[in-house]
Amino acid sequence: MAIEQSVIVPAYKEKLNIKPLTTRLFAALGNEGSRKTELIFVDDNSQDGSVEEVEKLQKQGYNVNIIVRTDERGLSSAVLRGFQEAHGELLICMDADLQHPPESVPILFESLKTHPFAIGTRYAPGVGIDKDWPLYRRVISSTARMMARPLTTASDPMSGFFGLQKKYLLAANPADINSQGFKIALELLAKLPLPEDSTLGEVPFSFGVRTEGESKLSGKVIIQYLEQLKELYSYKFGLGNLLIFVLCWAILVLYALNKMLGFIWA
Numbered sequence: 007m008a009i010e011q012s013v014i015v016p017a018y019k020e021k022l023n024i025k026p027l028t029t030r031l032f033a034a035l036g037n038e039g040s041r042k043t044e045l046i047f048v049d050d051n052s053q054d055g056s057v058e059e060v061e062k063l064q065k066q067g068y069n070v071n072i073i074v075r076t077d078e079r080g081l082s083s084a085v086l087r088g089f090q091e092a093h094g095e096l097l098i099c100m101d102a103d104l105q106h107p108p109e110s111v112p113i114l115f116e117s118l119k120t121h122p123f124a125i126g127t128r129y130a131p132g133v134g135i136d137k138d139w140p141l142y143r144r145v146i147s148s149t150a151r152m153m154a155r156p157l158t159t160a161s162d163p164m165s166g167f168f169g170l171q172k173k174y175l176l177a178a179n180p181a182d183i184n185s186q187g188f189k190i191a192l193e194l195l196a197k198l199p200l201p202e203d204s205t206l207g208e209v210p211f212s213f214g215v216r217t218e219g220e221s222k223l224s225g226k227v228i229i230q231y232l233e234q235l236k237e238l239y240s241y242k243f244g245l246g247n248l249l250i251f252v253l254c255w256a257i258l259v260l261y262a263l264n265k266m267l268g269f270i271w272a
């Protein structure tokens with residue numbers, strides 16, 4: 007059976023997560039789903055045994071591959087590389103750390119059959135974020151989410167769990183896409199030539215906590231996000247609206263402070 011759908015996973019030092027992610031994903035897809043799906047890890051030369059782990063799974067019959075980049079680092083660029091190499095018409099990106107449940111992947115693929123772009127959301131009734139996700143991450147995430155509000159209708163534009171129909175990626179000019187940082191979903195949502203009348207697929211999921219390995223979020227990634235936002239505001243609204251950007255900033259800093267104090271006092 008030909009490959010119709012691809013799951014791309016950016017991975018840096020994720021050896022311990024590779025096996026559980028692969029086995030859970032293919033179990034969730036079932037026999038028929040597994041036959042038409044490939045899983046691709048895009049690893050930035052972790053040298054932690056990830057490659058050997060994938061080779062073991064290949065020997066067990068799983069359709070899983072690993073691309074090792076030696077000349078580049080970064081989440082967004084890794085995802086774009088995976089999308090480039092993928093054989094499926096439907097593409098999904100998810101993290102390796104199991105914070106995005108593999109069991110939600112079939113639902114996201116289903117949504118992509120009727121939506122050009124679909125995104126996993128943590129902000130919907132019945133789902134949410136694990137209570138053990140650290141306070142500072144909640145504050146950063148809420149603030150970042152508010153700052154992206156004018157750019158997209160997505161309820162969770164910070165989500166790293168999303169998918170799209172490949173034809174819309176191919177229709178974009180690669181030079182337009184910013185491959186820095188972590189926020190590739192927001193970038194693609196803002197820049198892909200999606201049909202005007204199309205709606206965004208939103209798939210609620212519960213965001214877990216990482217049990218193996220560590221987050222790679224750093225100060226540099228936050229700065230990259232702010233630079234990306236500035237560029238997206240210019241792209242969408244023109245430089246004349248830089249003032250709006252500055253005002254949004256001021257409001258959001260106040261919002262973050264309020265949220266932080268609220269949490270502390272709560």
Ligand SMILES: Nc1nc2c(ncn2[C@@H]2O[C@H](COP(=O)(O)OP(=O)(O)O[C@H]3O[C@H](CO)[C@@H](O)[C@H](O)[C@@H]3O)[C@@H](O)[C@H]2O)c(=O)[nH]1
Nearest residue numbers: 016017018050080081084101102164165166188221222223
């Ligand atoms: N290849 C590659 N992969 C990377 C790199 N940096 C991070 N990754 C991979 O990208 C995924 C997410 O990175 P984490 O460092 O685990 O991010 P996080 O703190 O859990 O935040 C994630 O979840 C948030 C909520 O959905 C997202 O907002 C955020 O963008 C990210 O996806 C993981 O699979 C990680 O190995 C890199 O430089 N290169």
